[in-house]
Amino acid sequence: MISNTSQYLNILVSVKEEIQSSRCKAALSVNSELILLYWKIGSILLAQDTRGSRFIENLSKDLLKEYPEMKGFSVRNLRYMKKFAQLMPESRFVQTVSAKLSWSHNIVLLEKVKSPAERMWYGEMAIENGWSVAVLEHHAATGLYARQVASKKIQNFRHQLPSPHSEQVLAVMKDPYIFDFLDLKEDALERDLENQLVQNVTRMLLELGSGFAFVGRQYHLEVGGEDFYLDLLFYHLKLRCYVVIELKTGKFCPEYAGKMNFYLSAVDDLLRGEGDNPSIGLILCRDESQVVAEYALRNLEKPIGISEYKFIQELPKELRGLFPDSEEFTVQCVTPHYTLRRSSQTQNDTP
Secondary structure, eight states: OOOSHHHHHHHHHHHHHHHHHHHHHHHHHHHHHHHHHHHHHHHHHHHSOOOSTTHHHHHHHHHHHHOTTOOOOSHHHHHHHHHHHHHOOOHHHHHHTGGGSOHHHHHHHHHHOOSHHHHHHHHHHHHHHTOOHHHHHHHHHTTHHIIIIISOOEEOHHHHSOTTHHHHHHHHOOSSEEETTOOOOTTOOHHHHHHHHHHTHHHHHHHHOTTEEEEEEEEEEEETTEEEEEEEEEEETTTTEEEEEEEOSSBOOHHHHHHHHHHHHHHHHHTOOTTOOOOEEEEEESBOOHHHHHHHHTTOSSOEEEEEEEEGGGSOGGGTTOSOTTOOOOOOOOOOOOBOOOTTSOGGGOO
């Protein structure tokens, strides 16, 4: 017999958690069965000659009459089902990827992604990162696969970071970055670029990718009695390291790499805590000058990547304005003052 209110409340909480968990599993199961049903219907349509006059229209009408409680049998949706079965013929993909996404997500994969390999990648990334339909559509429309997976990135991560951490860092970086939410003139200053990125920090975080937490802009460090300011400082939750971003409005110059190497040494000494991986640097330029950049990184000790960025006027009109305004991130800006100490000091010296 339950003897007190506290015990009863604990039981109530436990029961409610089980109910909620069961509801979530049921919802996922219902979605999975629905996606598999659409694929099977599409396979039937694909196997038959459905090109006759008003075939799909008549089928839609009869199905809606037979199953009035189901809303998925419109003419448009039936055509999507047929295309679904045609472009995603492997049941393994449907069961392991498509079935874990909503039908709206799958339609984006049908309409916006061309190759099977890319559909697999976008689908898996959407599941892993919890992308909304709008976010998936944006990433597909702006070619995230090519920028993050297929691009030849300029970096020294494989030389300066152990495996598999180096591969994880490479998987996060892109080239180029698309800042299509900015409205800057060709002769804009670096401070103008920085101001607009910070003003649009939600969209900037979306373009950088999942895991980035914004720490601060013009982040102040004191080294040897001198003041230094990092353009943008982030912490990556999955990589477990600080990420220093420097913004350049012109082409890449070799001295940028040396300066970033210095910044990373200071950040590792001042901010890096126990359990953190080495800090990484990202230099964003309008022109990365590949050969010069590769020479500049060759003998540096710190892990640094160099990428281009592009503005809205450099994109086709149909790709502009695709960042969803509804995406929200909780951002906290912290810009404390630090004085450089010897790296041998205790953990109490690290924030």
